[in-house]
Amino acid sequence: MNGILAIEKPSGIASTKFLDKLQNVLTFSEVFENDLKAMKDLKKKQLMTDTKWSQQKIDTRVKNLKIKMGHGGTLDPLASGILIVGIGSGTKKLQHYLTGCNKTYETKALLGISTTTGDSEGEILTKNSVDHITKDQIEETVEKFVGDIKQTPPIFSALKMNGKPLYDYAREGKPLPRAIKARDVKVYDIKVFSEDSLSLEHGFEKLVSQLDDNGKPKEHQLANNPTLNDSPLFFSSQYLEKIGLSQEEVPKIDTHIFSSEDSADPLPPILPLLHLTADVSSGTYIRSLVSDFGRALGSSAYMVELIRVKQSNWELGKNVFKMEDFTERDPRIWGPILMKVFKDGDSVNLEEEFRNFTEKLGPLFEKEAEGKEETAEDDKKGQEEGEAVATAVPSKRSIEDVE
Structure with missing residues (x-):
């Protein structure tokens, strides 16, 4: 075995x-x-x-x-x-x-919020406008990430720097000793579930802002933490070649960040859904891919569901x-x-x-079960008969007591 x-x-x-x-x-x-x-x-x-x-x-x-x-x-x-x-x-x-096979993931994300972890288990970093996003824009964004691409691992990951987990630097608000090294990964394909694009009928609850000691949303501090917000947005080399620009020449995308000082929540109570599958190489962080996809839309996104549907040929x-x-x-x-x-x-x-x-062994198991039931019934019947005899025939001690 x-x-x-x-x-x-x-x-x-x-x-x-x-x-x-x-x-x-x-x-x-x-x-x-x-x-x-x-x-x-x-x-x-x-x-x-x-x-x-x-x-x-x-x-x-x-x-x-x-x-x-x-x-x-x-x-x-x-x-x-x-x-x-x-x-x-x-x-x-x-x-x-661990290192040499392709993986396919199905993921769902909500647009309009970025988090410290890139998923629903983190704290809110920023809130971003979603009103400008269209289904066509989502489809057009796919090609920006398909191909050979660099990716910055999430700050909240198992990676360490100088023997210290990256997330400890983030929690303490301390700058990293050096920038997180971007890794080379490959995104073979991304498919968008068009019927779910921007859907509001999904059942995922929007994250709620956590308040600090002064009663203000924590994101007004986290959003200014460079350790959490300085990762570059990379596009695939194939997309850059198509548009004839280098990574440095790509215009910065305005992500429409709402002021974290606002007391009222500027986002709708239900956030629009982003639903896609991604076929990627080993080492690819889907949380980062989802987050970058949201940024490329001029907004933000955080993952709410992830399913690894395929790994190698499994x-x-x-x-x-x-x-x-x-x-x-x-x-x-x-x-x-x-x-x-x-x-x-x-x-x-x-x-x-x-x-x-x-189909082959089922009848055998049923026969075994029937045999066990019959044995159990016989045992029960024998026990009941024994109890009846014991009740009907007094013991020698009881006879002596009567005499």
Whole structure:
């Protein structure tokens, strides 16, 4: 049981916690029983050669062993979709998924607000006009980002500078020791869901301004923090070549920023939606892409939903497991299918495999269930008969008591 699989992570849970749950489910399943025993035997043999380990510590360490597991790129808690997982020796094959494969994301964003994190979990940075944006403008903006492009990673990311997380500089309002180095990424394609463009019927609530100690919106301080607002807006080299300008020659776009000192909220209660899919290279930040797309529209945008629908040849609805496949299905069904995925990789159609196995083994499981029910009924009947006999025939002690 060694190999690569893909599983769908739901929104609202960190990737590490989700993988911990998966690791526990597989570790304590009968499918991995032999593998786990072999692991424990080997580990016990290795520890026994080290004199610093007492027998009690060895037993505890071996008892707590779980199957080996790694990932091919995590998702933020807000995001859902594909997680590539390596099991056992399959963890050695994860590097390709971390650095060398394409990914496709479906994302939704609200126009008119920028945030510290680029998504709905951050604080408001700026509020920007949305009245001027048209559907045609959204479609025309796509080509500005398709191709080879530089991208500045979000300040609220896992990156560090001089050993300190970037977001610590932002929270403290301190300037960075140096500018965040833009990375080269590739955007292969962007498709806009035209029917959703600028829609107000989406169910996503607009972020509310947080007030500081003086009762003023926090964005009037955050908007003036250069650490949060000095990232350049890059367009693709293919677009720049088409318009015959260099990056430095592109006219600055007016983003129609509303004054953060205003007490009244200048934006409508429901913000217009931006809905698109993006096929990108590894290392691309969708939060940054969404934010830059909003800026290119002369406004701003923050992400409210993100789904990784494809990674390499793994695709939702095709060859990607769900947690329920392991927790709610019989191990005698998912075990052989998982083994087939380990052997044949992303070519396995999971829906078809689950249907075939269920059709073949379903009657057997029903027969087993009937047998268990009959046994349970016989046991219950025997117990009831025994109780009836015990009630009808007094014990020797009760007879003596009567006499």
